[in-house]
Amino acid sequence: MEKKKIVIALGGNALGKDVEEQKEAVEKTAKVIVDLAEQGADMIITHGNGPQVGMIQDAMDNLMVKYENCKQIPLPTSVAMSQGYIGIDLQNAIKYELYKRNMDRKVSTILSQVEVDAADKAFENPTKPIGRFLTEEEAKKMEAGGVHVMEDAGRGYRVAVASPMPKRIRELGTIRTLVEAGHIVITCGGGGIPVVDRDGRLQGVNAVIDKDNASSLLAAQLGADYLIILTAVEKVAINFGKENQEWLSDLTVEQAKQYIEENQFAKGSMLPKIEAAIRFAESGEGRKTLITLLDKAAAGIAGETGTVIHY
Numbered sequence: 001m002e003k004k005k006i007v008i009a010l011g012g013n014a015l016g017k018d019v020e021e022q023k024e025a026v027e028k029t030a031k032v033i034v035d036l037a038e039q040g041a042d043m044i045i046t047h048g049n050g051p052q053v054g055m056i057q058d059a060m061d062n063l064m065v066k067y068e069n070c071k072q073i074p075l076p077t078s079v080a081m082s083q084g085y086i087g088i089d090l091q092n093a094i095k096y097e098l099y100k101r102n103m104d105r106k107v108s109t110i111l112s113q114v115e116v117d118a119a120d121k122a123f124e125n126p127t128k129p130i131g132r133f134l135t136e137e138e139a140k141k142m143e144a145g146g147v148h149v150m151e152d153a154g155r156g157y158r159v160a161v162a163s164p165m166p167k168r169i170r171e172l173g174t175i176r177t178l179v180e181a182g183h184i185v186i187t188c189g190g191g192g193i194p195v196v197d198r199d200g201r202l203q204g205v206n207a208v209i210d211k212d213n214a215s216s217l218l219a220a221q222l223g224a225d226y227l228i229i230l231t232a233v234e235k236v237a238i239n240f241g242k243e244n245q246e247w248l249s250d251l252t253v254e255q256a257k258q259y260i261e262e263n264q265f266a267k268g269s270m271l272p273k274i275e276a277a278i279r280f281a282e283s284g285e286g287r288k289t290l291i292t293l294l295d296k297a298a299a300g301i302a303g304e305t306g307t308v309i310h311y
């Protein structure tokens with residue numbers, strides 16, 4: 001097989017719902033990753049952090065309630081914490097899976113900062129759902145207290161934060177060096193720690209970058225062949241959740257743009273995945289995105305399932 005470079009973006013399902021579940025979930029995730037690594041591909045792993053970063057912010061806010069002198073933890077700091085604890089669980093699970101198969105491959109987690117534009121309009125319109133699902137009553141109460149809340153793809157209410165577009169991955173050189181040295185690299189977790197460059201000094205900003213958008217940028221800049229987005233659905237659908245729902249196996253960039261105009265993909269869930277896939281396809285010839293379930297990754301690569309978005 002020709003050596004492929006694959007960026008895999010892991011959705012919430014690959015990580016479980018809490019710290020305990022994560023330890024179990026990553027074991028299964030690691031098997032899928034090592035199955036692909038066994039075929040000799042260069043592998044770069046990214047992951048989401050919506051539930052996790054919300055949980056960290058909640059915990060930190062509770063500390064402020066409990067202790068008078070406790071200062072608020074900024075959102076980018078919580079993103080950095082989420083990269084750390086998710087990264088180490090993934091790294092250890094992948095290492096153990098490699099060990100069981102007697103495979104000699106290094107695994108590294110790179111904390112990564114992703115530059116955004118301070119003037120991005122996204123700062124005025126929070127669209128990224130984070131944290132747990134709220135009851136309608138909780139949502140109303142929080143909204144009254146000035147917190148942005150949104151409805152998340154028909155699944156309930158969640159806190160919403162700004163999600164500016166990623167512009168530049170500051171650790172790209174380090175990531176490239178490690179990939180070239182054969183490491184499986186875990187990076188751009190939670191879309192990357194959002195920063196702006198102020199005269200050479202990187203400063204965190206209150207946002208959570210969409211991990212699919214960051215993954216698309218990373219895949220384009222590393223010259224990857226494949227972007228694989230593993231999520232909670234086997235395929236992308238049009239008329240999702242309706243009686244006339246239709247699962248799609250193959251989607252051209254042109255068709256995808258048309259469906260976006262028809263509002264076929266929910267904001268904050270499927271829409272950023274499709275937009276990320278379009279940008280990746282447009283970044284270079286032959287670049288494809290596969291969207292499918294974690295369990296179906298291998299079958300998807302073999303062309304047996306999932307939705308492939310291509311030029």
Ligand SMILES: Nc1ncnc2c1ncn2[C@@H]1O[C@H](COP(=O)(O)OP(=O)(O)O)[C@@H](O)[C@H]1O
Nearest residue numbers: 011012231232233236237240264265266269270
């Ligand atoms: N048109 C669509 N086709 C398929 N799934 C869709 C569509 N629109 C919205 N969704 C929802 O998007 C979800 C995936 O987004 P999300 O949960 O944010 O992903 P992840 O956390 O895995 O990155 C699916 O589980 C599904 O509920």
Ligand SMILES: NC(=O)OP(=O)(O)O
Nearest residue numbers: 048049050190210211
């Ligand atoms: N940062 C991010 O996109 O996280 P989720 O995939 O969990 O929404």
